[in-house]
Amino acid sequence: xxxxxxxxxxxxxxxxxxxxxxxxxxxxxxxxxxxxxxxxxxxxxxxxxxxxxxxxxxxxxxxxxxxxxxxxxxxxxxxxxxxxxxxxxxxxxxxxxxxxxxxxxxxxxxxxxxxxxxxxxxxxxxxxxxxxxxxxxxxxxxxxxxxxxxxxxxxxxxxxxxxxxxxxxxxxxxxxxxxxxxxxxxxxxxxxxxxxxxxxxxxxxxxxxxxxxxxxxxxxxxxxxxxxxxxxxxxxxxxxxxxxxxxxxxxxxxxxxxxxxxxxxxxxxxxxxx
Amino acid sequence: xxxxxxxxxxxxxxxxxxxxxxxxxxxxxxxxxxxxxxxxxxxxxxxxxxxxxxxxxxxxxxxxxxxxxxxxxxxxxxxxxxxxxxxxxxxxxxxxxxxxxxxxxxxxxxxxxxxxxxxxxxxxxxxxxxxxxxxxxxxxxxxxxxxxxxxxxxxxxxxxxxxxxxxxxxxxxxxxxxxxxxxxxxxxxxxxxxxxxxxxxxxxxxxxxxxxxxxxxxxxxxxxxxxxxxxxxxxxxxxxxxxxxxxxxxxxxxxxxxxxxxxxxxxxxxxxxxxxxx
Numbered sequence: 001x002x003x004x005x006x007x008x009x010x011x012x013x014x015x016x017x018x019x020x021x022x023x024x025x026x027x028x029x030x031x032x033x034x035x036x037x038x039x040x041x042x043x044x045x046x047x048x049x050x051x052x053x054x055x056x057x058x059x060x061x062x063x064x065x066x067x068x069x070x071x072x073x074x075x076x077x078x079x080x081x082x083x084x085x086x087x088x089x090x091x092x093x094x095x096x097x098x099x100x101x102x103x104x105x106x107x108x109x110x111x112x113x114x115x116x117x118x119x120x121x122x123x124x125x126x127x128x129x130x131x132x133x134x135x136x137x138x139x140x141x142x143x144x145x146x147x148x149x150x151x152x153x154x155x156x157x158x159x160x161x162x163x164x165x166x167x168x169x170x171x172x173x174x175x176x177x178x179x180x181x182x183x184x185x186x187x188x189x190x191x192x193x194x195x196x197x198x199x200x201x202x203x204x205x206x207x208x209x210x211x212x213x214x215x216x217x218x219x220x221x222x223x224x225x226x227x228x229x230x231x232x233x234x235x236x237x238x239x240x241x242x243x244x245x246x247x248x249x250x251x252x253x254x255x256x257x258x259x260x261x262x263x264x265x266x267x268x269x270x271x272x273x274x
Numbered sequence: 275x276x277x278x279x280x281x282x283x284x285x286x287x288x289x290x291x292x293x294x295x296x297x298x299x300x301x302x303x304x305x306x307x308x309x310x311x312x313x314x315x316x317x318x319x320x321x322x323x324x325x326x327x328x329x330x331x332x333x334x335x336x337x338x339x340x341x342x343x344x345x346x347x348x349x350x351x352x353x354x355x356x357x358x359x360x361x362x363x364x365x366x367x368x369x370x371x372x373x374x375x376x377x378x379x380x381x382x383x384x385x386x387x388x389x390x391x392x393x394x395x396x397x398x399x400x401x402x403x404x405x406x407x408x409x410x411x412x413x414x415x416x417x418x419x420x421x422x423x424x425x426x427x428x429x430x431x432x433x434x435x436x437x438x439x440x441x442x443x444x445x446x447x448x449x450x451x452x453x454x455x456x457x458x459x460x461x462x463x464x465x466x467x468x469x470x471x472x473x474x475x476x477x478x479x480x481x482x483x484x485x486x487x488x489x490x491x492x493x494x495x496x497x498x499x500x501x502x503x504x505x506x507x508x509x510x511x512x513x514x515x516x517x518x519x520x521x522x523x524x525x526x527x528x529x530x531x532x533x534x535x536x537x538x539x540x541x542x543x544x545x546x547x548x549x550x551x552x
Contacts, residue, residue: 012353012356013353013354013356013357013361015353015354016350016353016354016357016374017370019418020374020422021373023415023418023419024373024376024377025373026392027385027388027392028376030391031384031387031388031391079287083283083284086280086283086284102291103527104523104524104527105291105292107480107523107527108519108520109480109516110480111482111504112298112516112519112520113294113295115516116295116297119298120297126310129310153291207379210381211383211384214482214501231383232383240391244391247381247383250381251380251381251384254379254380254381255380258379
């Protein structure tokens with residue numbers, strides 16, 4: 001009986017294991033294969049480090065992507081934390097409405113949102129038309145950062161809000177009884193308790209901002225390239241081996257940073273599941 | 275005083291979040307081909323859109339793909355969650371969940387790239403000349419793959435919570451293991467299964483990056499259509515399409531939230547998309 005049961009159960013996970021190996025592991029192995037080979041004119045592949053060796057050419061792009069996404073993440077945290085805090089402290093019914101309002105833009109396609117932002121900020125866009133000016137906004141770093149903040153802010157607010165709303169309200173009274181004033185309670189009690197929310201929020205903003213390519217294409221006005229754009233360009237021009245090498249490096253970097261973040265967060269429910 | 279400050283703060287942020295969306299909706303009704311100045315109200319872009327065959331085909335493709343990939347992911351994912359729950363070796367368990375979560379944490383541009391290279395290799399192995407002939411299959415496989423972790427992640431906690439005693443009781447009372455699963459366990463974990471399926475459906479509906487890499491020329495989805503529209507000169511017809519999508523999402527979300535308003539007065543726990551937006 002026991003044997004029969006466990007056989008049945010191993011069968012129930014089998015399609016998934018098959019699927020995961022074939023469509024997750026094998027494609028990644030192919031990426032690694034591409035990253036370490038060059039294609040000969042006759043169509044065969046030879047092992048080579050030349051793709052990896054060409055990566056230093058892209059270091060400035062990596063740096064720029066990292067710079068813009070870190071700034072965008074910091075802005076999201078600074079703007080988003082108070083919002084999450086206010087949300088968590090409001091009435092239950094208001095909380096629900098606010099969460100819904102925050103989720104609506106999240107469910108709207110990213111391309112549409114980025115595009116609508118471009119229509120406003122463009123040189124002949126709505127903002128300049130309204131003000132009667134011709135500020136150049138699109139094409140600056142600021143515009144790309146603003147686009148990232150605009151697109152990913154809800155991903156920062158929601159985990160922090162979830163975390164804050166779980167904090168017992170008697171925590172405040174306890175802190176007050178023990179002699180903390182409001183700012184001190186915030187810094188010493190509430191902030192540490194919301195750490196796991198902050199960590200998942202930071203991850204959820206940082207990762208998509210690093211890899212984005214539609215935001216920088218639209219709001220960067222084609223003036224500068226981020227790492228996502230570079231991968232896309234290799235794909236369009238058919239330089240698949242170099243593209244695979246860049247993808248591989250990006251993947252390894254992101255997986256490493258996720259693992260590190262995971263160490264700092266509580267793995268229970270606020271953190272990221274790796 | 276403090277209360278007003280928070281109201282102003284919230285309003286300011288939501289204004290910034292919603293002004294671009296409102297702009298899209300407003301300018302979709304513009305009577306002229308202009309996306310910066312509002313000339314007058316008209317429905318001409320909607321009429322043009324409804325006459326456009328591309329938009330209808332893309333809509334049909336998007337729905338076919340989202341329905342089939344979310345169903346496939348739900349079936350495979352639910353079975354997998356049950357299997358993972360029963361596994362005794364902790365090592366195997368961790369290995370499987372880690373591999374499953376790769377598409378969720380990996381940058382989607384990398385997932386897209388890896389899928390594209392994979393299908394290129396498949397074409398080489400089976401000597402397939404025309405990518406379009408396996409195009410839909412490739413899209414279906416890719417979408418199912420990135421939806422799977424979300425399904426498993428929403429079903430597995432339910433199975434863990436439910437425990438094993440109910441199905442053991444069913445077995446003692448004479449159910450076959452299959453009956454025990456379908457008659458006892460499945461009804462109990464159904465909320466998790468459904469929320470996983472809904473999540474998979476919306477993710478597939480919304481996906482642009484992976485479809486961009488994998489998509490064949492004969493199977494265009496709405497996000498791909500929008501992207502190709504933004505590559506050309508801006509016309510309000512794209513705004514009209516966006517408005518229709520935005521409004522349908524709003525209505526869907528509103529209905530699903532209304533239901534939860536009535537059901538439980540407690541604030542709903544937010545499901546996180548780990549790794550961020552697709």
